[in-house]
Amino acid sequence: MTTIERSSLEVAVVANGQALSVPVYKIRGQGNGPNVYIQANMHGAEVQGNAVIYQLLEQLKSLTCLGDITLVPLANPIGSNQKSGEFTLGRFDPITGENWNRGYHFNAQLPVEFAKANPDLSSDEIKSEFRRAIIEDLELSKLNNPYGAKTCQLLCAQLQRMAFDADIVLDLHTGPISSRHLYCPEYAKDRATLFDIPHVLFIPSDFDGAMDEASFCPWWQLQQAYQAQGREIDVMVDAFTLELGSQEWLSLDAAKEDSDSVLSYLQARGSIDSSIFQPKQMTRYACMLKDYRAFYAPQSGLVEYLAPFGEVLEEGEPLVQMLNIERYGDERCVTQVRAPEPCIPVLHFASASVNQGTELYKVMTNFFTL
Numbered sequence: 409m410t411t412i413e414r415s416s417l418e419v420a421v422v423a424n425g426q427a428l429s430v431p432v433y434k435i436r437g438q439g440n441g442p443n444v445y446i447q448a449n450m451h452g453a454e455v456q457g458n459a460v461i462y463q464l465l466e467q468l469k470s471l472t473c474l475g476d477i478t479l480v481p482l483a484n485p486i487g488s489n490q491k492s493g494e495f496t497l498g499r500f501d502p503i504t505g506e507n508w509n510r511g512y513h514f515n516a517q518l519p520v521e522f523a524k525a526n527p528d529l530s531s532d533e534i535k536s537e538f539r540r541a542i543i544e545d546l547e548l549s550k551l552n553n554p555y556g557a558k559t560c561q562l563l564c565a566q567l568q569r570m571a572f573d574a575d576i577v578l579d580l581h582t583g584p585i586s587s588r589h590l591y592c593p594e595y596a597k598d599r600a601t602l603f604d605i606p607h608v609l610f611i612p613s614d615f616d617g618a619m620d621e622a623s624f625c626p627w628w629q630l631q632q633a634y635q636a637q638g639r640e641i642d643v644m645v646d647a648f649t650l651e652l653g654s655q656e657w658l659s660l661d662a663a664k665e666d667s668d669s670v671l672s673y674l675q676a677r678g679s680i681d682s683s684i685f686q687p688k689q690m691t692r693y694a695c696m697l698k699d700y701r702a703f704y705a706p707q708s709g710l711v712e713y714l715a716p717f718g719e720v721l722e723e724g725e726p727l728v729q730m731l732n733i734e735r736y737g738d739e740r741c742v743t744q745v746r747a748p749e750p751c752i753p754v755l756h757f758a759s760a761s762v763n764q765g766t767e768l769y770k771v772m773t774n775f776f777t778l
């Protein structure tokens with residue numbers, strides 16, 4: 409039986425002086441497998457990842473872990489408590505308007521300087537020394553900066569500090585109303601089929617502020633920097649964002665499926681000693697991030713979302729039906745908005761009333777199967 413240690417980590421202090429913390433579950437690895445960091449619920453309404461962590465804990469307690477596995481549910485206590493009426497907001501810091509998942513730290517100079525200063529280190533030395541360097545850089549720039557850091561950056565830095573100890577980072581999110589989809593860095597393409605996720609978005613290996621990018625970018629850029637010096641090394645860290653359904657929705661049964669899917673990836677990577685988890689046979693569609701298109705409402709109105717997720721929608725087929733009841737008697741009262749090209753709908757807006765220009769759907773175009 410595997411021991412699961414439970415602790416908590418303070419990640420924010422709010423105006424009345426109350427400290428907010430996140431639960432941290434840790435399993436010590438019994439071998440030399442890759443260390444793993446998994447967090448959930450960075451966006452307040454995206455709760456399903458917590459259920460996946462629950463199911464992972466349930467399964468991991470009877471498995472042998474070869475690397476350390478750290479699981480952090482409820483990763484954003486400010487966002488989780490940001491309610492308005494019956495809804496959870498929690499996607500943006502209400503004070504600055506910034507997306508909570510864009511506050512992570514990245515120093516683009518570090519990989520270049522490190523490779524230049526350490527041309528001859530062994531692979532193992534590069535891994536341990538560069539890890540030490542990025543942790544030190546994070547602590548100096550955010551956690552111990554004499555000028556301080558923003559609330560969002562401080563929260564992110566505490567989480568990132570834990571993620572920096574890992575070789576595998578999984579950030580569990582959901583869409584608004586959404587199917588399962590995976591953000592996968594282009595360099596890790598061959599790992600996309602280890603998850604049971606039918607939609608895969610291949611993202612460039614650049615930094616845009618999110619946890620997955622903050623975790624893999626230093627290592628990807630380190631690989632690039634060594635390559636520029638004529639030396640080939642592996643990208644030593646894998647990081648993915650998993651979008652596991654819709655916000656404001658919880659299903660322990662669906663979470664068990666996602667837990668199996670995560671375990672099949674961890675098994676293939678050697679983090680757990682097991683042979684029982686296999687990726688499902690399924691059609692997996694993929695596209696490049698530039699081909700993952702938002703479709704904006706051409707007019708305001710009330711919306712009936714027609715296009716199902718995960719099926720190819722041909723050009724001219726309807727995405728939504730719109731009701732403009734103020735125009736009754738006019739042909740513009742009920743209209744349909746149609747797909748401008750063949751696409752696969754992945755998610756849609758959560759509300760049935762929209763302004764002109766609201767992002768109605770996100771769809772994959774120029775898609776292919778894996």
Ligand SMILES: [Zn+2]
Nearest residue numbers: 451454581582
């Ligand atoms: Zn999210």
